[in-house]
Amino acid sequence: MLNRTLAPESKQVDEINFIEPLTQQLDNGIPVFTINAGKQELVRIEFIFENVNWDQSKPLQAVAASHLINNGTAKLTARDIAEKVDYYGAFLQTEYGADQSSVKVYTLNKHLAAVLPILRSILNESIFPQQELDIFIQNQKQSLQVSLQKNDFLARKHFAHAIFGDSTYGSNIEAADYDAVQQADLLSYFKAAYKPENCTIIVAGKFEEKEFDLLNNFLGKEWDNHEKSVVNKFEFSGGRKGEVLIERPDAIQSAIRMGALAITRKHKDFPGFQVMNCLLGGYFGSRLMANIREDKGYTYGIGSAVVSLKDAGYFFIATEVGADVCSSALTEIEKEIELLRTEPVTEEELNLVRNYMLGSMLGSLENAFSHADKFKNAYFSGLDYTYYDNYIETVKTITAEELKQLANQYLNPADFTKVVVGKK
Amino acid sequence: MVDFNRFTLANGLRVLVHEDDTTPMAVLNILYDVGARDEEQDKTGFAHLFEHLMFGGSVNIPSYDEPLQRVGGENNAFTSNDITNYYITLPATNLETAFWLESDRMLSLAFSEKSLETQRNVVCEEFKQRYLNQPYGDVWLKLRPLAYKEHPYRWATIGQDLKQIEDAKMDDVKAFFQKHYNPQNAIMVVGGNVKTAEVKALAEKWFEPIPAGERYLRNLPTEPQQKEARQETVTAEVPLNAIYMAFQMPDRVDKDYQVYDLLSDILSQGQSSRLYNSLLKEQQLFSEINAYLTGSIDQGLFIVEGKLVEGVTMEAAEAAIWKELNAIAAEEVTVDELTKVKNKSESIIVFAEMSLLDKAMNLAYYELLGDANLLNTEIHKYHDVTSTRILEVAQRTFVKEQSSILYYLTAQDA
Numbered sequence: 123m124l125n126r127t128l129a130p131e132s133k134q135v136d137e138i139n140f141i142e143p144l145t146q147q148l149d150n151g152i153p154v155f156t157i158n159a160g161k162q163e164l165v166r167i168e169f170i171f172e173n174v175n176w177d178q179s180k181p182l183q184a185v186a187a188s189h190l191i192n193n194g195t196a197k198l199t200a201r202d203i204a205e206k207v208d209y210y211g212a213f214l215q216t217e218y219g220a221d222q223s224s225v226k227v228y229t230l231n232k233h234l235a236a237v238l239p240i241l242r243s244i245l246n247e248s249i250f251p252q253q254e255l256d257i258f259i260q261n262q263k264q265s266l267q268v269s270l271q272k273n274d275f276l277a278r279k280h281f282a283h284a285i286f287g288d289s290t291y292g293s294n295i296e297a298a299d300y301d302a303v304q305q306a307d308l309l310s311y312f313k314a315a316y317k318p319e320n321c322t323i324i325v326a327g328k329f330e331e332k333e334f335d336l337l338n339n340f341l342g343k344e345w346d347n348h349e350k351s352v353v354n355k356f357e358f359s360g361g362r363k364g365e366v367l368i369e370r371p372d373a374i375q376s377a378i379r380m381g382a383l384a385i386t387r388k389h390k391d392f393p394g395f396q397v398m399n400c401l402l403g404g405y406f407g408s409r410l411m412a413n414i415r416e417d418k419g420y421t422y423g424i425g426s427a428v429v430s431l432k433d434a435g436y437f438f439i440a441t442e443v444g445a446d447v448c449s450s451a452l453t454e455i456e457k458e459i460e461l462l463r464t465e466p467v468t469e470e471e472l473n474l475v476r477n478y479m480l481g482s483m484l485g486s487l488e489n490a491f492s493h494a495d496k497f498k499n500a501y502f503s504g505l506d507y508t509y510y511d512n513y514i515e516t517v518k519t520i521t522a523e524e525l526k527q528l529a530n531q532y533l534n535p536a537d538f539t540k541v542v543v544g545k546k
Numbered sequence: 547m548v549d550f551n552r553f554t555l556a557n558g559l560r561v562l563v564h565e566d567d568t569t570p571m572a573v574l575n576i577l578y579d580v581g582a583r584d585e586e587q588d589k590t591g592f593a594h595l596f597e598h599l600m601f602g603g604s605v606n607i608p609s610y611d612e613p614l615q616r617v618g619g620e621n622n623a624f625t626s627n628d629i630t631n632y633y634i635t636l637p638a639t640n641l642e643t644a645f646w647l648e649s650d651r652m653l654s655l656a657f658s659e660k661s662l663e664t665q666r667n668v669v670c671e672e673f674k675q676r677y678l679n680q681p682y683g684d685v686w687l688k689l690r691p692l693a694y695k696e697h698p699y700r701w702a703t704i705g706q707d708l709k710q711i712e713d714a715k716m717d718d719v720k721a722f723f724q725k726h727y728n729p730q731n732a733i734m735v736v737g738g739n740v741k742t743a744e745v746k747a748l749a750e751k752w753f754e755p756i757p758a759g760e761r762y763l764r765n766l767p768t769e770p771q772q773k774e775a776r777q778e779t780v781t782a783e784v785p786l787n788a789i790y791m792a793f794q795m796p797d798r799v800d801k802d803y804q805v806y807d808l809l810s811d812i813l814s815q816g817q818s819s820r821l822y823n824s825l826l827k828e829q830q831l832f833s834e835i836n837a838y839l840t841g842s843i844d845q846g847l848f849i850v851e852g853k854l855v856e857g858v859t860m861e862a863a864e865a866a867i868w869k870e871l872n873a874i875a876a877e878e879v880t881v882d883e884l885t886k887v888k889n890k891s892e893s894i895i896v897f898a899e900m901s902l903l904d905k906a907m908n909l910a911y912y913e914l915l916g917d918a919n920l921l922n923t924e925i926h927k928y929h930d931v932t933s934t935r936i937l938e939v940a941q942r943t944f945v946k947e948q949s950s951i952l953y954y955l956t957a958q959d960a
Binding site for chain 1: 569571635636640653667670674751783816823826853882
């Protein structure tokens with residue numbers, strides 16, 4: 123007779139294999155890191171550029187340049203670009219991140235030769251037509267109006283601004299900032315940022331010599347942009363502590379976001395911080411979820427995270443809770459942090475978290491794209507694969523006492539910025 | 547191409563296996579053939595509430611999540627108007643834990659009062675977070691009852707209102723389980739670094755002893771052909787006026803489904819699409835404009851929705867949409883347009899093969915539609931679409947008398 127009360131035997135994950143990229147260089151010096159893996163005849167190519175020349179008086183300069191870079195070149199209109207990309211079944215995405223801006227293309231290999239010339243044109247001869255800029259400004263302002271009605275958006279915005287001030291990490295965008303965007307600023311940003319000296323290419327998918335030659339052929343020649351630039355560098359001193367309440371009298375839920383500056387991936391404590399974060403609010407079984415959702419039913423979801431940017435790390439807890447239970451939820455959150463600081467975690471819970479995190483790491487290496495993402499995380503933090511060895515070792519061996527110490531060192535609610543949007 | 551093997555257990559549970567040795571992980575996906583369409587009209591939102599209760603402990607295992615996390619696994623689930631789908635990903639070496647957990651909750655739940663009470667609250671908070679406390683969040687709560695008069699698609703998966711969820715009783719929960727959660731109403735897909743023989747042995751060990759239960763025979767009303775245009779106006783504290791237009795279309799396995807899909811792509815897929823270029827870029831009437839299918843298993847809806855640029859009247863905006871719809875119903879799309887959307891469909895299908903979980907979910911879904919191999923033949927159906935068929939479908943669909951139009955106005959435009 124089958125005994126269903128007994129769990130089957132299981133093993134801790136012991137082997138996690140990372141695929142390290144092949145390192146090459148285009149003729150113009152752009153480094154190319156390639157994860158050549160997978161069965162499908164497809165590839166993702168990312169052109170990644172460090173954000174440069176931060177100017178506080180033009181907070182949307184880089185954002186708008188990233189957004190509009192595929193909206194017209196010397197040879198192609200916005201529509202031509204879209205028609206060609208879509209015709210070949212490719213996907214072209216531009217992305218503005220806190221530290222880098224990227225242009226990525228996803229395509230089937232059979233269309234690579236047709237798609238690369240479009241990329242060449244975009245990266246070399248974008249002209250940022252005034253008409254496209256006007257449409258961008260109008261539609262982004264409308265979209266911002268909708269976002270400003272969302273409690274979680276407001277909480278994110280006020281939290282970021284409280285800890286990062288008027289840097290690009292904390293940019294507190296308002297409608298007027300869109301109106302101030304000038305075509306000339308976009309062109310000058312384009313010339314300063316989108317150039318080979320500031321570019322890294324990350325490739326994932328089926329990508330062999332033939333494909334590399336194609337890439338080199340179209341993007342390995344000299345580019346048009348070579349203007350001087352300074353890569354952004356920020357320093358932060360701790361931000362504004364204390365409570366921020368944004369009252370919305372009609373709210374039926376309140377958004378809560380609280381946390382503080384923390385360490386970056388480069389810091390020796392970062393992997394331990396990640397274990398501590400996982401325990402507190404980093405997975406479905408975390409203490410915050412177990413208490414505030416699964417026991418009290420105050421929320422649909424609550425979580426915490428530790429984020430590593432280039433010049434700063436930060437920790438936060440975020441949730442949306444019933445407006446009537448907002449104060450109780452805040453009390454419970456603080457209780458959970460206090461518990462982490464005073465009581466060592468039991469071996470049983472710690473083992474669960476270890477196993478969960480190792481399984482999660484294994485599962486996050488699903489395909490060529492995810493291997494490339496792992497490489498990027500380390501590379502753009504100035505680290506190599508020993509970071510992951512160290513991470514895995516820490517997950518396996520960190521002790522309850524060390525976690526308690528980390529909580530005392532890094533999680534002090536008195537130092538937190540606490541934002542509540544809605545009602546308290 | 548997604549390969550699979552298939553067998554059926556004595557109790558009627560259908561099992562599919564997709565072997566993929568490029569990953570160290572495994573996926574176990576179980577689709578239950580029950581969704582919000584199977585609810586009674588005074589107990590809506592129940593299929594979804596029930597999904598939450600499936601994590602509240604089963605007859606022999608007090609906690610579902612903890613033992614899974616302990617072996618490095620993760621899980622989640624979703625409910626739609628058609629189906630309820632549960633999935634686990636975990637290191638393949640620990641596959642048996644997934645069988646243990648999933649089979650026990652198919653056998654029977656613990657039916658804990660505490661879990662019911664908590665999850666009622668959690669789902670009410672989900673209702674607020676996603677539908678009530680968001681600008682435009684309640685659109686589908688308004689649009690569904692406008693577009694459907696008979697079929698239970700007239701309510702949303704989350705339910706008609708908070709009250710019906712608050713009123714859910716343990717007896718309802720037990721009855722729902724009896725009716726829908728048994729092997730005959732489920733499809734299991736196991737994928738990843740697994741072998742079919744191993745999966746078969748595990749399935750026989752853990753799932754075959756579960757009683758077959760009764761087969762649920764679905765007998766839902768057909769939505770009658772609409773004869774008169776429907777229009778409704780709502781106002782809310784939102785910053786922009788918006789329009790939502792719904793047109794009746796056939797079910798998911800209809801021979802023309804892919805024609806509809808490509809029609810929506812030509813109108814709205816990507817920045818080269820017709821609506822984007824004409825309405826957003828050239829005429830600048832909308833700041834967002836989209837066309838898509840609801841993709842439901844029974845008769846679906848073809849949706850066109852947009853947010854208006856400030857100062858544009860609803861009448862002008864609607865007329866401009868009609869102009870585009872009438873144009874595509876008047877003249878065949880060009881060869882390039884058709885090739886473009888076919889190429890895009892091919893890409894989307896190939897890129898979806900990058901994800902083990904997506905493959906497993908898709909196999910289960912297509913098996914429910916009739917045959918998992920439909921996943922692999924889908925691309926041919928797209929290739930077979932002609933511009934003539936698109937024209938015919940557009941003519942049949944974009945008819946005023948078959949439209950349901952919702953004006954969603956800002957408070958100051960009311």
